[in-house]
Amino acid sequence: MEFLIKGNLNKTYFKKVEANLKQLLPIPDYIEKIFIIDQVKHAASLFRDFPKNTRKKFLSTFEQEQASMAFTYKDIEVVIIFISKQDKYLKSNINACMGILAHELTHVFQKREGMNEHLSDCFNHFFDEYYKILQKLKYPPAETEKLAVTIGETATFVLKDLYMASELINRGLGDYLLEAYYCQFVKPVKAPKFYKSFDKATKEEILNAILFELALLSVVLPFQSYPNPKAKKLINYIQNKYEPHAQEIVKEFYGIDRLYDTEFSWSWEFQHKYFQKIFAGAAYLLKNKTNES
Numbered sequence: 001m002e003f004l005i006k007g008n009l010n011k012t013y014f015k016k017v018e019a020n021l022k023q024l025l026p027i028p029d030y031i032e033k034i035f036i037i038d039q040v041k042h043a044a045s046l047f048r049d050f051p052k053n054t055r056k057k058f059l060s061t062f063e064q065e066q067a068s069m070a071f072t073y074k075d076i077e078v079v080i081i082f083i084s085k086q087d088k089y090l091k092s093n094i095n096a097c098m099g100i101l102a103h104e105l106t107h108v109f110q111k112r113e114g115m116n117e118h119l120s121d122c123f124n125h126f127f128d129e130y131y132k133i134l135q136k137l138k139y140p141p142a143e144t145e146k147l148a149v150t151i152g153e154t155a156t157f158v159l160k161d162l163y164m165a166s167e168l169i170n171r172g173l174g175d176y177l178l179e180a181y182y183c184q185f186v187k188p189v190k191a192p193k194f195y196k197s198f199d200k201a202t203k204e205e206i207l208n209a210i211l212f213e214l215a216l217l218s219v220v221l222p223f224q225s226y227p228n229p230k231a232k233k234l235i236n237y238i239q240n241k242y243e244p245h246a247q248e249i250v251k252e253f254y255g256i257d258r259l260y261d262t263e264f265s266w267s268w269e270f271q272h273k274y275f276q277k278i279f280a281g282a283a284y285l286l287k288n289k290t291n292e293s
């Protein structure tokens with residue numbers, strides 16, 4: 001495995017991140033490269049060895065997301081850890097940085113165990129049912145379809161992070177992931193204002209708030225009853241800073257807490273119930289807005 005660091009970064013520190021993590025989490029041979037970079041432009045030279053089309057595809061994905069992520073080429077995997085300006089803490093907080101790397105590596109492990117197909121097969125299998133839930137909104141068919149896909153994508157993204165977190169916690173590495181989330185979320189922020197009044201919000205405003213609050217579930221659920229005082233602090237912070245202007249939405253998705261606590265597993269049964277709850281909640285919230293017909 002090649003470990004490459006590019007940019008204005010302390011090589012000794014990042015090598016220590018890798019060495020420390022390796023002792024806790026074996027890194028399989030199929031992980032060919034791990035890149036640590038602090039500017040988007042560095043990605044171009046890192047993908048140099050890949051065929052032109054693959055390189056283009058990787059680059060455009062990375063440029064669009066500008067986030068840490070993994071890429072698969074044939075049988076090999078490459079992981080990029082992107083230290084953006086907002087993520088400066090990764091340059092000094094070794095536990096948080098190990099957490100980010102462990103997060104991305106676990107996604108790769110789970111992808112190779114068939115997670116992505118398993119999730120998308122389940123989603124597609126029940127798609128008509130979810131679509132029907134949204135039909136209550138009486139949007140034009142193309143819009144209903146687009147909405148189903150958008151909600152499905154965010155819900156799937158959250159689910160992948162829930163599986164990742166659960167694996168890291170089971171491996172005894174929950175503290176590293178917690179530290180990374182803590183640094184990411186616990187910082188001075190203004191509570192996001194999604195709409196002035198829920199009843200007067202446009203459907204776009206409500207949808208944005210739904211997607212935002214859904215994404216937070218991936219952080220909140222795994223650490224709700226996690227035995228580290230920092231977890232409680234993180235969750236309180238999220239509740240006080242990221243949720244006040246979306247109370248109706250948070251309330252609507254409460255049921256997912258219970259489902260997660262009692263039935264969380266890789267089974268289609270759990271995934272089906274999870275998607276059902278999200279689609280029913282989203283349809284209810286979108287239907288309840290009053291200022292658009």
Ligand SMILES: [Zn+2]
Nearest residue numbers: 103107161164
């Ligand atoms: Zn993730």
